Amino acid sequence: MSAPLPELLAPGTEPAVARASRARGRGRARNLRVWLSAGFLIVLVCACFLWPLVYPVPKPTGGSILESGLPPLSPGHIFGTDPVGNDVFSRILYGGRVSFEVGVSVTAIGLVIGGVLGTAAGYWGGAVDTVIMRVLDVLIAFPALVLALAIAEGLGPSEMHVIWALSFFSIPAFGRIARSATLALRGQTFMLAARLSGTSRRRIILRHVVPNIMPQLLTFSLLGIGVAIILEGALSFLGLGIPLPEPSWGSMIAQGQGTLSASPELVLIPSAFLFVTVVALNVLGDALRERWAR
Amino acid sequence: MTGALLDIEDLRVTFTGRGHGREVQAVDGVTYSVYAGQTLAIVGESGSGKTVSCRALMGLLPPTATITGSARFQGIQLIGLSDDRLREHRGANVAMVFQDPARSLNPTMRVGAQIAEAVRAHRTVTKAQAREQAVDLLRQVHIPLPERRCSEYPHQLSGGMRQRVMIAIALACRPRLLIADEATTALDVTTQAQIMELLLELQAELGMALMLISHDLGLAGAYADEVIVMYAGRIVEQAPAAELAGHVRMPYTQALFEAIPRLERPAHAPLQVIGGRPPDPAALPQGCAFEPRCRLAADDCRAAAPPLAEHEPGHRWACWHPQGGAGGMGPPGEKGSRS
Amino acid sequence: MAIAEEVREQAEPGAARTRRIRPSARLTGRRLLAAIPVLWGVTFLTYVVMNLLPGDAAQELLGANATPAQVHQLEIQLHLNEPFWVRYGGWLGGLLHGDLGTSLASRENVTTILGQRMPVTAELLLYAFAGSIVFAVGLAVLAARKPNGVADRISMVVSMTGLSIAPYVLALVLIYIFAVKLQVFPAIGYTPLTASPGANIRSLTLPAIAIGFPLFSVYTRLLRADIVEQMQREDYIVTARAKGVSPWRVLIRHALPNSLFGLITLVALNLGTLVGAVAIIEPIFSLPGVGAILIQSITDHDVPVVEGIVVVFAVVVVLAGLLADLLYAVLDPRIRYERAAS
Numbered sequence: 001m002s003a004p005l006p007e008l009l010a011p012g013t014e015p016a017v018a019r020a021s022r023a024r025g026r027g028r029a030r031n032l033r034v035w036l037s038a039g040f041l042i043v044l045v046c047a048c049f050l051w052p053l054v055y056p057v058p059k060p061t062g063g064s065i066l067e068s069g070l071p072p073l074s075p076g077h078i079f080g081t082d083p084v085g086n087d088v089f090s091r092i093l094y095g096g097r098v099s100f101e102v103g104v105s106v107t108a109i110g111l112v113i114g115g116v117l118g119t120a121a122g123y124w125g126g127a128v129d130t131v132i133m134r135v136l137d138v139l140i141a142f143p144a145l146v147l148a149l150a151i152a153e154g155l156g157p158s159e160m161h162v163i164w165a166l167s168f169f170s171i172p173a174f175g176r177i178a179r180s181a182t183l184a185l186r187g188q189t190f191m192l193a194a195r196l197s198g199t200s201r202r203r204i205i206l207r208h209v210v211p212n213i214m215p216q217l218l219t220f221s222l223l224g225i226g227v228a229i230i231l232e233g234a235l236s237f238l239g240l241g242i243p244l245p246e247p248s249w250g251s252m253i254a255q256g257q258g259t260l261s262a263s264p265e266l267v268l269i270p271s272a273f274l275f276v277t278v279v280a281l282n283v284l285g286d287a288l289r290e291r292w293a294r
Numbered sequence: 295m296t297g298a299l300l301d302i303e304d305l306r307v308t309f310t311g312r313g314h315g316r317e318v319q320a321v322d323g324v325t326y327s328v329y330a331g332q333t334l335a336i337v338g339e340s341g342s343g344k345t346v347s348c349r350a351l352m353g354l355l356p357p358t359a360t361i362t363g364s365a366r367f368q369g370i371q372l373i374g375l376s377d378d379r380l381r382e383h384r385g386a387n388v389a390m391v392f393q394d395p396a397r398s399l400n401p402t403m404r405v406g407a408q409i410a411e412a413v414r415a416h417r418t419v420t421k422a423q424a425r426e427q428a429v430d431l432l433r434q435v436h437i438p439l440p441e442r443r444c445s446e447y448p449h450q451l452s453g454g455m456r457q458r459v460m461i462a463i464a465l466a467c468r469p470r471l472l473i474a475d476e477a478t479t480a481l482d483v484t485t486q487a488q489i490m491e492l493l494l495e496l497q498a499e500l501g502m503a504l505m506l507i508s509h510d511l512g513l514a515g516a517y518a519d520e521v522i523v524m525y526a527g528r529i530v531e532q533a534p535a536a537e538l539a540g541h542v543r544m545p546y547t548q549a550l551f552e553a554i555p556r557l558e559r560p561a562h563a564p565l566q567v568i569g570g571r572p573p574d575p576a577a578l579p580q581g582c583a584f585e586p587r588c589r590l591a592a593d594d595c596r597a598a599a600p601p602l603a604e605h606e607p608g609h610r611w612a613c614w615h616p617q618g619g620a621g622g623m624g625p626p627g628e629k630g631s632r633s
Numbered sequence: 634m635a636i637a638e639e640v641r642e643q644a645e646p647g648a649a650r651t652r653r654i655r656p657s658a659r660l661t662g663r664r665l666l667a668a669i670p671v672l673w674g675v676t677f678l679t680y681v682v683m684n685l686l687p688g689d690a691a692q693e694l695l696g697a698n699a700t701p702a703q704v705h706q707l708e709i710q711l712h713l714n715e716p717f718w719v720r721y722g723g724w725l726g727g728l729l730h731g732d733l734g735t736s737l738a739s740r741e742n743v744t745t746i747l748g749q750r751m752p753v754t755a756e757l758l759l760y761a762f763a764g765s766i767v768f769a770v771g772l773a774v775l776a777a778r779k780p781n782g783v784a785d786r787i788s789m790v791v792s793m794t795g796l797s798i799a800p801y802v803l804a805l806v807l808i809y810i811f812a813v814k815l816q817v818f819p820a821i822g823y824t825p826l827t828a829s830p831g832a833n834i835r836s837l838t839l840p841a842i843a844i845g846f847p848l849f850s851v852y853t854r855l856l857r858a859d860i861v862e863q864m865q866r867e868d869y870i871v872t873a874r875a876k877g878v879s880p881w882r883v884l885i886r887h888a889l890p891n892s893l894f895g896l897i898t899l900v901a902l903n904l905g906t907l908v909g910a911v912a913i914i915e916p917i918f919s920l921p922g923v924g925a926i927l928i929q930s931i932t933d934h935d936v937p938v939v940e941g942i943v944v945v946f947a948v949v950v951v952l953a954g955l956l957a958d959l960l961y962a963v964l965d966p967r968i969r970y971e972r973a974a975s
Contacts, residue, residue, distance in 0.1 A: 137671075145909030146943060147682060149931050154686025230799040234913055237801050238928060253802060257917075260805065261813045268809075271802040278797040286793075354871055377880070385877030392875075397868040402890050402965055411886075415877040447966040463876060 030287050037284040044277060048096035058087035060094040061245040072265055079269055082255065084245075088266070091247035092273055098159060098248045099229045099277070105163045106228040107221050110170025115217055117171070118178025119209060122186065133179070136172040148231070152240040162241050166231050170224060177220050181213040215292040222285035226278040233274055249274045297369075298327035299470055299503050300351075300388075305363035305373075307343070307350050307527075318576045320346040322527035323363075325602070328471065328503050333494070335506040335514030335535070337550070338524035341572050344507050347524075348473050352388060353380040368470070386416040389464035393476035395456035399448040405459050406432075406444025412466035431462040435492060454485035458492065465496065472497070473505040478513070490517055511550045515539055523547045526573050526583035529602050533609040543609070543616035546584045582614065590615045661955060668951040675947045676728075676940060680721050683936045689713055690737040690934040711737055724940065733944070734937035738930070743941040747923065751945065753823060754911055754922035760837050761845035766900065769852035770889075776853070777860035778884060788853055795850025800910050804843035804917045811839060821919035840918045844910050848903065852896055859892035860884070867891070890964055897964075901957035905950040908942070 051057065058077070068085040070077050079088035121132040148165040155161045185191060185208075194204050235241030236250030244251060249270040256266030307321035321343040328334050336344045350361045351372055365372045367387060372380065392398040400408060409431055410424035419427070425444065432440035435458040448456055457477065464472055474493060478486040494517060497504045506518055514521045514535070521538050523531040523546065531544040542548045552566045570587040573579055581596040582588070588595065594614050602612040691707040692699070708714045712723075727734055733743035776788035812820035818839050824832035864870055864884065873883045911924030919925075923942055930938040962969045 145906075145912060146679065146927070146931065146939065149912075149928060150682050150686055153932055154688065226797065233799055234801060234909075238913065250801075253805065257805060260809055264809050264813075267805050271799075271806065274802060275798055278799075279793060282793060282797050352875060354874055356865070381877045381879065383877075384875055390875045392868060392872060394868060398872045400869040400873070400887050400891070401967060403887070411873075411878060412876040415879075449967050460872070463872070466876070 030290060033283050033287040034291070037280040037287070040280045041277070041284065044096065044280075045100055048093045048100060051093055052090065057090040057093065060086055060091040060247045062086070069263065071263070072269075080263075080265060082252070082266055083259065086245070086247075088252075088269060091252060092249070092270060095247040095249045095252060095270065096273065096277075098242055098246070099232060099274075102159060102163055102166065102232040103225040103229040106166040106170050106232075107224045109163070109167045110174040110224065111217060111221055113167075114171040114174025115178045118175035118180075119182045119205070119213070121175070122179040122182025123205060123209060129179075132175070136175045139168060139172040148235065149238070149240055152235055157240055157243040159242055162232055162235055165235070166228055169231065170228065173224065174217065174220070178213060178217060181216045182209055185209055185212055215288075219285045219289040219292070222281050222288070226281035226285075229274070229278060229281075299330045299332075299368060300328040301364070301366040302326050302347075302351075303364040303366075305347055305350065305365060306361070307346050307355070308360045308362075309358050310360070316576050319527055319578055320359075320575055321350065322578065324524070324527075324529055326522055326529065326532065328505060330470065330503055331497070331501055332520065333497065333504045333506065333518045334520045334522065335508060335518035336522045336524060337508055337511050337514045339509060339572055341526075341575060342524040343527040343575075344524050345475055348390070348475060348505065348507060352384055352390060352473075353377060354390075382416075385412055385464075385469070386467045387469055388471045388473065389467075389469035390473045390475060391457070391460045391464050391477045394480045395453060395460050396448070396480075398460060399456060401448055403447075404444065405446055405448060405451070409444075409459065409463050409466060412463045416467045427466070428462070431465055432459070434465065434496070435459070435462045437462075453481055454488060457481060457485075457489055461489075461492065461496070465500070468500060469502060471503045471505065473507065475507045476509070477506075479508070479510075486513075493517075511547075512554045523550070526578060527575060528583065528599075528612065529610070530584070530613070531609075531611040532602075533611075537609055541606075541609070543605070543611040544584075544613045545588050545590045545615075545617060548617060549587075549589075582612075590617065661958075664955055664958065665951075668954075672944070672947050672951065676725070676944055677721070679940055679943045680724070680936065683931075683934065683939060684717055686934075688934060690936070693933045694738060713737075724937065728944065733941040736930075736935055736938050738933045738935045738938070743937050746926070746938065747941050747945060750921060750923045750926065753920055754915070754924060756826065756833075757837050757840055757844070757915070757920065757922060758907060758911065760834075760841040761848065762900070764841060765845040765849035765852060766896075769849050769856055769896075772849075772853050773856035773860055774884060774889060776857045777864060777888070778880070780861050785857070788857060792850035792853045795846045796854075798847065800843050800847060801913050801917065803846060804840065804914055807839045807843060808917075823918075823920045836918075837920075840914050840920060843914050843917075844907070851903075852899065855899060856892060856896050859895050860888050863888040863892050893964060894961060897957050897960050901950075901953040904953045905946060908946050 064085045066085065067077070067081050068083050070081040072078065072080040072088075074080055077087050077089065079092065081087055082091070117132050117136070121129040147168055151165040151168075152161055191204070191208065194208055199207075232241055232248070233250030233253070236248040237254045239251070239254065241250055242248035252270040253267050253274075256263070256270070260267055303325050305321055305324045306319070309318040309320055310316070324343070324347055326334075336348075338344045346355065346359075349355050350359070351365050351367075353372075353375070355361070361373055363373060367383060370383075372383065399405070406425060406428045409428035410421070413419060413424045413427050414421075417424075428444055429440045432443055437443050437455060437458050443451070443455075443459075448459070451459065460477075472493070477493070478489050481489060490513070493504060493506075496502070506514060508514055511521075511523075515538070518535050521533060521535050522529055523544065525546055531538070531542070531547045533541075538547070542551060546568075549566075549568045553568060555565060568587055573583050573586075579585070579596075580598065582591075582599050585591045585595040592615055600612045600614045602610050604610045605616075689708070691704050691711060691713055695703055695707060705714075712720065715723075724734055731744075733747070735741065736743055736746060739746075772784075772788050772791070776782075776785040779785060807818075808820045811818045819836050820839075823836045826833045867888075870883060870887060873887050874880075878887075908924070908927070911922065912927045913924070914920075915922045915924035916928070923945070926938065927942055929935075930942075
């Protein structure tokens with residue numbers, strides 16, 4: 001997948017442009033974006049995880065052939081059924097669980113490990129920096145999809161393996177962001193002041209560095225969750241992700257390929273969910289970045 | 295011709311802040327005139343509004359600026375003119391030279407091309423003709439080996455040469471008015487003098503009016519015919535340079551004069567500074583803006599802002615308690631050679 | 634090296650060239666030298682990964698029903714029983730002689746396989762890149778003309794869409810709309826350039842859009858942001874406006890060339906990640922390119938083929954980096970002359 005170089009998309013590349021007469025209006029528009037996208041995501045996550053607990057839906061697997069190929073808005077199957085008879089709506093919900101679990105896990109791993117490595121590299125500099133950066137560079141230069149595919153294929157498809165494989169992407173990405181953010185911070189006078197006043201290194205990192213780079217890392221995380229969800233979808237699409245018959249938006253799309261002309265909804269419905277989820281994450285990430293960039 | 299080249303009347307510039315709705319009053323009602331062939335200096339601290347008022351004329355302010363008032367160039371009203379019409383004047387009738395030539399020239403474009411561009415913006419000439427004119431202009435600003443310089447990039451030239459290139463660009467279409475906005479501030483003292491001499495020479499040659507914007511009152515006194523002192527967006531004193539040198543009225547101007555370091559002072563004497571800071575342009579006071587820092591301040595200064603009026607012929611000031619009599623600079627400093 | 638000389642010749646006709654050639658040659662040489670360990674590291678890592686994973690080519694070829702004896706025999710035939718270092722050394726030695734080995738699955742020469750398939754992939758990627766860059770520059774310039782104006786708002790929406798859509802989703806949607814419903818483009822299949830240029834372009838258009846649209850979105854965003862920053866923060870822009878230069882010319886002749894650096898960096902670095910995109914898109918459209926066999930080769934544990942593809946892409950990435958450096962020097966004379974001075 002073409003994941004663009006993290007720093008060039010990181011906060012700071014888009015200057016805050018405000019046309020005076022509409023400045024206040026834009027602030028309100030931005031708030032709207034934040035609330036709409038955040039709201040949508042919360043609703044979706046709740047639906048995926050809680051709906052089946054609260055309101056009974058057909059199981060996502062083990063459907064009967066008798067019910068196969070039903071179109072959307074059929075009684076009992078709001079999104080219809082797939083060629084094997086599974087209810088599409090419940091597969092969307094359960095597939096959504098997978099997407100969010102993988103997306104958040106991969107991003108969290110990247111944030112913690114990559115963030116720590118990157119901050120260390122940026123703060124200490126010197127040999128530590130060089131070593132860490134070389135390792136991250138090799139990981140980035142590596143045709144990562146090959147690695148991910150190989151891991152996923154070799155170890156067998158499963159959600160955990162997908163998370164491990166994708167973490168190979170996210171750790172270096174967060175590492176670079178954390179490092180460049182820390183470096184930018186290091187040049188500032190208040191850091192020097194803190195050192196001169198005798199603050200311990202640990203305290204400096206915890207009280208000064210971390211709170212200042214967190215906004216950048218968090219907005220990057222939101223964008224990262226979107227990327228991870230797409231990548232999980234890609235692996236599942238190739239059959240190397242979540243094993244069938246467990247649902248995943250990616251594998252649903254792959255399955256629907258065969259009947260694209262006859263029943264396009266089998267491709268379009270999971271595609272739509274995938275798309276809208278990532279859009280919401282991107283819009284939220286963008287809006288927060290703008291707000292915190294002042 | 296006694297008609298003014300440029301007539302500014304009650305010019306006001308307001309900036310609307312980003313997303314806060316705060317209004318910043320950068321220029322608060324400025325009125326003056328510039329005559330053909332005249333050298334006018336506008337002096338003030340940073341934030342006094344001197345640069346903003348000039349950029350407002352040329353329409354070079356960002357869209358966050360609201361400009362009201364009148365600015366007539368040879369009778370044509372510039373405020374409110376569409377950008378297309380203003381462009382006809384920019385560079386052709388009114389030209390500007392900016393402060394930092396290192397940043398004011400396009401680093402990836404050859405010097406000759408940048409000058410030629412200024413020519414072709416207003417005249418229909420071929421590329422070759424424009425290049426010839428560029429070489430001529432470089433010659434006019436006394437750059438040696440102009441043909442070679444044309445093919446070079448800005449970073450290959452020294453600061454002084456870059457500023458000469460800026461001047462060449464400004465002169466490309468023989469403007470009637472040249473505005474030098476802190477044109478020598480970023481240069482070393484020797485180069486400063488050279489550039490000032492060049493400007494005066496060109497002014498004489500081309501019969502241009504010259505506006506010098508600076509924070510350096512000494513410079514203004516040495517090279518200008520008429521001096522305007524601005525503070526917090528308003529004009530606080532205006533007089534011919536010679537008059538000002540002898541009879542300063544506004545305490546602020548006096549303080550500025552005293553702040554100029556002088557060789558005549560005893561060694562190790564502390565530098566005179568004006569205590570305090572200029573007011574926040576987003577929250578201008580009701581009374582005189584200089585009052586908090588003025589040694590002649592009284593209660594009426596806080597109550598209402600003094601109006602600018604011509605209290606003596608040719609000498610305007612805005613002060614409730616002007617200092618009387620002699621003051622100012624003492625013997626004038628080195629003057630540039632003028633025709 | 635020759636390219637650099639030509640570029641300088643055009644830029645500085647008749648100027649003294651000797652001092653400028655040596656530093657650029659030195660720099661390029663140094664970069665190439667630095668690239669070698671990276672190339673080696675990448676191939677080595679690939680080899681390690683492929684071998685660490687359970688299973689091997691013999692197993693895959695014979696299938697699940699093969700007896701251990703059969704598998705073992707095939708392994709000996711394919712030299713898979715030899716220790717890791719021997720195998721890797723052998724492959725590396727072959728590589729240094731220009732021999733990429735033989736496919737374990739199809740017994741064909743890897744160089745031949747790549748030779749047949751690389752042109753298809755190369756054309757697809759060229760098409761996708763060219764399209765995405767050209768449209769990105771166009772849209773970014775339009776958007777930057779009036780920040781937050783109509784064109785800008787549209788560009789933001791469009792690029793947000795492109796960033797959020799997965800290439801495989803886009804591919805399928807495109808197929809549905811243009812191939813199934815509108816029947817304008819073929820859904821699958823590839824016509825070589827030599828057979829019919831028209832059909833060739835048509836067979837590659839949908840896949841190129843699937844790959845190029847996300848790229849276009851990223852590029853547009855970045856370029857627009859860079860241009861707006863130049864227009865608003867830089868003094869030479871004020872000078873240009875003060876000269877009376879038309880707004881379009883200020884934008885295109887002054888701001889744009891100074892804004893391209895971020896874009897060039899991004900394009901060069903993105904190139905390597907396209908292996909993944911190609912691996913997914915080509916099978917969807919049944920294009921006989923390199924990506925189409927990549928996944929299969931990984932599944933087959935066909936190490937020589939996988940390595941071959943990895944090497945080719947790694948070399949492309951290195952060359953792209955050098956090209957980017959060259960472009961910087963062309964665009965920014967300060968870089969050119971800094972090198973001469975150093």
